[in-house]
Amino acid sequence: MYGNDFAEPDDPGAGPLNAADGGAVEAAAAHVDTKAQQGLETFDAIIAADQRIEPRDAMPEEYRQTLIRQIAQHAHSEIIGMQPEGNWITRAPSLRRKAILIAKVQDEAGHGLYLYSAAETLGIDREELLDRLHTGKQKYSSIFNYPTLTWADCGAIGWLVDGAAIMNQVPLCRCSYGPYARAMIRTCKEESFHQRQGFELLWELMRGTPEQQAMAQDATNRWWWPALAMFGPRDTGEHAVTGGHTEQSMAWGIKRFSNDDLRQKFVDMTVPQAQRLGVKIPDPDLKWNAERGHYDFGEIDWDEFWRVIKGDGACNSARIERRVTSHQQGAWVREAAAAYAAKQRQRAGAGAQAGAADGEGSAA
Amino acid sequence: MSEGTLPLFEVFVRAKRGLSHVHVGSVHAPDATMAVRNARDLYTRRQEGVSIWVVAASDIVASSPDEKDSFFDPAGDKIYRHPTFYDVPEDVEYL
Numbered sequence: 333m334y335g336n337d338f339a340e341p342d343d344p345g346a347g348p349l350n351a352a353d354g355g356a357v358e359a360a361a362a363h364v365d366t367k368a369q370q371g372l373e374t375f376d377a378i379i380a381a382d383q384r385i386e387p388r389d390a391m392p393e394e395y396r397q398t399l400i401r402q403i404a405q406h407a408h409s410e411i412i413g414m415q416p417e418g419n420w421i422t423r424a425p426s427l428r429r430k431a432i433l434i435a436k437v438q439d440e441a442g443h444g445l446y447l448y449s450a451a452e453t454l455g456i457d458r459e460e461l462l463d464r465l466h467t468g469k470q471k472y473s474s475i476f477n478y479p480t481l482t483w484a485d486c487g488a489i490g491w492l493v494d495g496a497a498i499m500n501q502v503p504l505c506r507c508s509y510g511p512y513a514r515a516m517i518r519t520c521k522e523e524s525f526h527q528r529q530g531f532e533l534l535w536e537l538m539r540g541t542p543e544q545q546a547m548a549q550d551a552t553n554r555w556w557w558p559a560l561a562m563f564g565p566r567d568t569g570e571h572a573v574t575g576g577h578t579e580q581s582m583a584w585g586i587k588r589f590s591n592d593d594l595r596q597k598f599v600d601m602t603v604p605q606a607q608r609l610g611v612k613i614p615d616p617d618l619k620w621n622a623e624r625g626h627y628d629f630g631e632i633d634w635d636e637f638w639r640v641i642k643g644d645g646a647c648n649s650a651r652i653e654r655r656v657t658s659h660q661q662g663a664w665v666r667e668a669a670a671a672y673a674a675k676q677r678q679r680a681g682a683g684a685q686a687g688a689a690d691g692e693g694s695a696a
Numbered sequence: 697m698s699e700g701t702l703p704l705f706e707v708f709v710r711a712k713r714g715l716s717h718v719h720v721g722s723v724h725a726p727d728a729t730m731a732v733r734n735a736r737d738l739y740t741r742r743q744e745g746v747s748i749w750v751v752a753a754s755d756i757v758a759s760s761p762d763e764k765d766s767f768f769d770p771a772g773d774k775i776y777r778h779p780t781f782y783d784v785p786e787d788v789e790y791l
Contacts, residue, residue: 438741
């Protein structure tokens with residue numbers, strides 16, 4: 333559902349954004365032997381040729397850590413992203429809508445698993461990643477800390493949040509790290525359904541009663557700005573937040589467009605859709621700029637953005653609490669399955685021994 | 697029972713009859729039977745496959761990227777293995 337990578341400027345867990353800032357390169361350089369040096373030259377050549385890095389290739393440690401952090405944050409966002417919409421499964425207004433919503437929430441789980449699978453190719457353990465989510469050491473997208481107050485929110489999430497996610501994720505299909513790019517291709521194929529079902533949901537409401545239309549407008553009002561904020565801090569022009577990941581990630585071919593470029597594309601794509609839908613976008617500064625060939629739009633409330641990222645959103649603690657609880661409550665399933673598998677292995681081992689004693693080898 | 701990460705299985709899916717199984721990703725599962733089921737739920741939710749293989753990741757033996765050059769070098773100078781290596785008259789058909 334989401335694929336950006338940014339950290340609080342003062343988050344010590346994020347590590348230096350540019351390796352040159354942290355002295356990590358110098359420290360590592362002292363230990364680099366000739367062979368590793370050759371490996372990194374190969375890495376640079378592969379990146380320069382716009383080819384893909386694969387799991388067992390030599391790569392700079394900072395590249396590996398950047399990818400682990402970004403893919404993990406992306407995976408966490410997918411599985412936390414099950415909650416806002418999962419909230420409405422029991423109250424979906426028709427069997428059709430309920431089936432769609434269940435399928436969508438299941439897809440979000442699937443996207444999380446594609447991504448955890450990709451992250452693990454970088455040499456990190458699945459349990460470790462979940463632990464980092466549960467203990468707050470790694471973040472997920474702040475968008476999921478907003479509540480889903482009405483049924484129309486499920487439509488607004490599909491249309492705006494998944495729409496923004498697609499904008500982020502399509503360029504990631506060309507990411508320099510092969511497993512991440514492949515996970516994104518798979519994910520993007522499925523996101524289109526998410527966005528369209530959301531638009532259709534709002535489309536139906538907008539052709540319904542005045543109350544239903546008001547509900548769709550209210551959801552648009554509440555999700556528009558958080559959706560724009562999903563692209564991350566400004567990273568171009570005079571307002572660029574310094575210390576972001578954009579420059580290094582672009583040099584490494586992880587990121588293909590700046591946050592601001594993607595945000596602009598999203599606005600340009602979405603405004604005509606809103607007009608067709610008949611909802612008003614809650615931005616008095618929104619207007620077409622013929623000179624630029626783009627829509628101008630107002631400034632995001634960045635104080636709110638950082639506040640929510642740092643844990644002060646409406647649902648931060650509830651989301652993590654729910655996640656940890658469900659992980660704990662599922663422990664018996666994992667334990668039972670592992671116990672069963674162990675018993676089967678034991679029986680197979682005992683059977684093989686007995687068979688060997690009887691003179692019946694595997695030839696039987 | 698301690699709760700470690702369950703074993704990792706690599707997943708291969710045959711998209712349709714006539715095609716090879718292709719690697720699609722991985723799943724965790726307590727055993728191979730469950731891995732097939734998990735892979736079904738994860739990688740074929742939209743009929744992307746007609747057959748699934750799972751292989752314990754620890755059982756895969758692979759060539760090493762470190763010796764990529766020396767390992768694949770022997771094929772480098774045997775250009776006579778390619779049909780375009782041969783000079784034949786241009787007016788001979790079906791050759």
